[in-house]
Amino acid sequence: MVEPQSANRSIPFKAETIQLLNILIHSLYNDREVFLRELISNASDALTRLNFELLTNREVFEAEAEPKIHIRTYPDEKLLVITDSGIGMNEAELIENLGTIAQSGARSFIQAAQEKNAHLSDIIGQFGVGFYSSFMVAEWIQVTSRSYRIEDSAATWFSEGAGTFNIEPAEYEHRGTQVKIKLKEDAAEFLEEFRLREIIRKHSDFIPYPIYLNEGEEKVNQQTALWRQSPQEVEETQLEDFYRQYTLDFEKPLLHLHMAVDAPLQMYALLFVPANPERNIFSPRKQDGLKLYARKILIQEYTQDLLPKSLRFIQGVVDSEDLPLNVSRESVQSTRLMAQLKKLITNRLIDTFSRLAKEKPEEYAKFWKTYSVFIKEGIATDEEYYEQFMPLLRYHSLKNTTEWISLDDYIESKPVDQQKIYYILGDDERSIINSPHLEVYKKRNLDVLLFTDPVDPFVLMRAKKYKDIELVNAATEKLDASESQAEDAEQEKPETQEKIHTVISRMKTVLGEKISDVRVTHQLVQSPARLIDAEGALTPELQRVYKMMDKEVETPARILEINPNHPIIQKLAEVSESEEIGKAVIAQIYENALLIEGLHPDPAGMIERIQKIMQSALE
Incomplete structure (x- = not known):
């Protein structure tokens, strides 16, 4: 081998490139083998680019040359040479690719190295600066290349990794690129064949082109995709x-x-x-x-x-x-x-x-926790595949608060006479499990799916049915919690009706425009009241969709439904209309219902009112 001739053009590196070289040379000492991975990767990219060029252009220098990567060692001269028969470069491309292209990549790499505490050996290829890692092991590097263009001539790039690189015309009879590295004294391991084979098999075994070592005809890498x-x-x-x-x-x-x-x-x-x-x-x-x-x-x-x-x-x-x-x-x-x-x-x-x-x-539960939002997105947006995504859905439910169940699981376990799939929307499972809307379902031992993901309302915009079974919101469905005709008859007594009418009238007066109506419901068991949407209002699903899209929608005042059997409601009928405690209790019933729905009233006002109610109870 011959030492490189002195070049006739000296060009300074960009400041970022000099800083980059300093980081690579001094920070990657324990991972120095990555330089070979990067050089082989560059050679593979050059061969791939040539293959793509050959798809539409046969006017290529040495068009029939074998696509390959060849690594040769010269121990006596401490030289390592990597050659490829790829697309090659002319003089201008050598200057651009090895002299200035790293400017933006170097800046990004330096920033990542300083901010992310990253393993630099893992990220150098990400920023297009992998070639420079060779200076970890090199006294100097010479790159000679001949472009695929028939009219181009060869050129040589040379640098010792200091502040400049040199460029000059060259005689190179083959297409492609040759990288010649004069190794440092402490890098002699990269001249040993067994070490090179180990590195190639570790990092470059699946490179789609044959990698040959010295004069052997056996491929070092598997190559087979x-x-x-x-x-x-x-x-x-x-x-x-x-x-x-x-x-x-x-x-x-x-x-x-x-x-x-x-x-x-x-x-x-x-x-x-x-x-x-x-x-x-x-x-x-x-x-x-x-x-x-x-x-x-x-x-x-x-x-x-x-x-x-x-x-x-x-x-x-x-x-x-x-x-x-x-x-x-x-x-x-x-x-x-x-x-x-x-x-x-x-x-x-x-x-x-x-x-x-x-x-x-x-294992599917792990997949679901990580990728559920993507599957739900597919249901909400993909006309072609959304039905195939539906069986992949998993939810917790009223009866399965810790295990994920599918829609098929829900259908299989529901009562034979149940004709619908019930769900409820909420911000988190702990709150909706205690929702008053679910009290009738608990009493009748019916399961309800818990939809707490912000994406769920978008799913429901498309998924109205599953296997011809309708999906319905438990909060808007009409189910009766009474268990006997005797219980219903009790509610029909004139004295009972009169008491409830008094409470309703008083609530309308106290709450005014905050509500659109007050009425009795038989869907509550343990709660004194609940809020439901007024007729003509947007569905709960649409309300959440608009909220997610940051669209302001005017929602009519809600209806307050009361449980005539609840002790608080019955006691209210006995409180004089002039007593302030009755007004405070009514206001608190309403704001409690707001809280349960995920709507937050004025907390300061609530605290003062609650304290008055507590004081009255103690007296």
Whole structure:
């Protein structure tokens, strides 16, 4: 090997790049092997870009050259050389890609390194600065490249990692890029074949191009795309390794789906449900979407047309034999095949979720807690798939406050003569379980689903029925809590009616415009009163939807329904109209009903009133 010639152009690095080099050289000493991962990743990207270019352009320098990555060691000269036959670069591209492109990436990387306490070895690729990690082990680096364009000539980039880099024309007979690294004295381990094999298999085993080492003809990496292997032949550890390399997420995925389909079309897929839907700071993904391949050639990095939007949390790859190689990234969405792929993948995913729920309910409970909002979004927004999402719903209920039950579970356990599925809306389960609206259901031993997620009202806008059984709000349904004709007859006595009429009249006077009416109900058991919407008002579901959308809607004053059997109501009839304690109790009954509905009256006024009621009780 020959030492690099002195270059005829010296160009200063940007300030951010110098700061970046300082961080990488001094902060990654214990993870120095990542430089090789980054260089191999860059070489793989160059080969992928060339493959895409070849789809529409055969006027390429050395068009028939084998796509490969070659690593050679020269121990006597302490040289490590990584070569690829990818798309290559001309002089201007060398300056842009290795001299100035890291300006914004370097700034972002520096900020992440300073603020996030991150493992720098995990995030360098995220900001396009991975090449510079080579200076951890290098005395100098020389990059020689020949572009795929026939008219371009080769050029060499050289730097010692200080304040400048040099650029000059070069003689390089092959297309692609050669990175030559003069290793430091303490980096001799990266000249040992066994060490290089270990690093390649750890970080780059699934690179889709052959990686050769020295003069051996044996590929060091597996190369075969894991998703194209038979699902029965792939071990769990291989899936975890692939997922970790693909996502840089070191937490195991909740579940995976490995597909190999021959009909009605030929396709392969390897899909994962992450443990957390939020992409972490280390994630190389810039947006939602699956990687789409056509016969192992990457067509689109982030394909959002293969799944309903509500399943955007799914990560992975899809590879189709039927997708034409000459398809453009712009036209891929409009092909009929995409619709077929979407239907096939979505159906299989939903089947996978359903099977998990049936066979491993505890694991499905973890999935549901993490991704319930996405499933509900699918029901609320997806015309095509919402019915398939419905069986995936899980809720707590009046009889199942700690276990998740499905709509099917609810139907199976309900009384034969019950013709509806009852639910109630609220802000949290503890409050709605004690709602007066549910007292009649408790008395009649009927179950009610607890809808406390802010997304639930949107679900109910579309999901009016399930398996032809109507879903109805328990708070608006008319059920009678009385158990006998004798109890009903007692309410019909003239003296009882007169007392209740007196209470109603007094309540209307005290509450005035705060309510639209006061009337008797037989749906209360333990509570003295409840509030219901006036006729003509928006449904509770719509009211919550508008609230979520920050839309102001004028709601008519509510109706106060009272329980004629409650001691407080009966005692009120005996209190003189002139006594202030009666007025205070009426106001407190109303505001208690507001509190139960999640509406908050003036707390200061309540405290003063409650104290007066307490004082009166003590006297």
